[in-house]
Amino acid sequence: MDTTVGLRERKKAETRQAVHEAAMRLTVEHGLDNVTVEAIADAANISRRTFSNYFAGKEDALLYGEQRRVWSLVEAFRERPAEEPTWQALLNAARGLYEEMGEPNREWAIQTRLVKQHPSLLARQMANHIRVERELARAIAEREGLEPGASRPRVLAAAFLMALRIAANLWIDGQSDESRPRSLIELAEEVLAEVAQPFQ
Amino acid sequence: MDTTVGLRERKKAETRQAVHEAAMRLTVEHGLDNVTVEAIADAANISRRTFSNYFAGKEDALLYGEQRRVWSLVEAFRERPAEEPTWQALLNAARGLYEEMGEPNREWAIQTRLVKQHPSLLARQMANHIRVERELARAIAEREGLEPGASRPRVLAAAFLMALRIAANLWIDGQSDESRPRSLIELAEEVLAEVAQPFQ
């Protein structure tokens, strides 16, 4: 009764996670192009056919972590108190999530780097990004009581996610060649502030 | 001697265009999922194998028009006089291009609508988008004499393209259900102005 998630759900989540991890490991090891769906399925102890039931392709399996992260951001935003101005709520959602997760771990960094390099990953990631953007725009529209067709929610959503994306890129770029790389949150705050300022 | 482009180049361009048009026609007619690469190749009088020499997949063939449009925007920006402030130069590049091309034609509209609907198209388009964004950021960095790692060029480039993307979406949405749809340039100016303002 009380079990919010039954065994079924839990197992599915586990499998999904296992497939994701297998994909990560194999990709880091051999490069995405040299990893077949079959190999990932094997490593996760499921059949190739079942892989398809979980992910539409190896890219999706790889990006599963990233995707969860971004969606949780939308969720966090939805839970911000209604009194906060929208932009502040967005900022605070990001800050809250950062506090929870801390500076990016290995997997986070590896994923981001992989995505920057491999075109097919980049494509899938951006497609996800857009879906999240739409959802975030919807959330903003609801919070501000605007019609879903209005431009403001779309602009805010896009600008916010854009800033985070740029911060992540700056962070990755800084990781490799700088002597003292800056923290992700520091970069994010900077870019977010830059975005919120008028252009000229 | 004077031929800036030889016969070879010209033929290639023609073929590319023909393939693109075939892809558009067949997709509008049957839907992307019911069109094979082979069918497109046939319609364009080339072999399936040759198709691969021109495009990485049917999506790319379909988005060829869009891609040219966006790249020409970067080019237009590069040609703006150096005295203009960067953001102004971006605005003027967009305005110039709009004057050249006028209100979107059928193909433009159809493409945009297709992309909004079909996930795989959306993915490819966004991947292109990112490549353009990088290039635009580079152009901005050059113009302003900033290091390529700076955040400002990336923010400007992303914000600008983001605004155009949102405007295009608003335009498409408006086409279908509004009584008096607004012009693309009008929407673009509005969104660009909104982006350039401080958020709260």
Add this chain to the structure above:
DNA sequence: CATAATATATGCCCACTGAGCAACTTTGCT
């Protein structure tokens, strides 16, 4: 102009992929 050098088109091939279908297994509910 002839011929060499180079770029392009094509055919053949193969490994990989996504997905429909049907059997089979596991889980959830009563």
Add this chain to the structure above:
DNA sequence: AGCAAAGTTGCTCAGTGGGCATATATTATG
């Protein structure tokens, strides 16, 4: 326990991208 629902798997097939070799077209050179 027993039945319904959901999940897994193997089989199969059309579609795809790309390597390789060959034929053909274009361009450069003597």
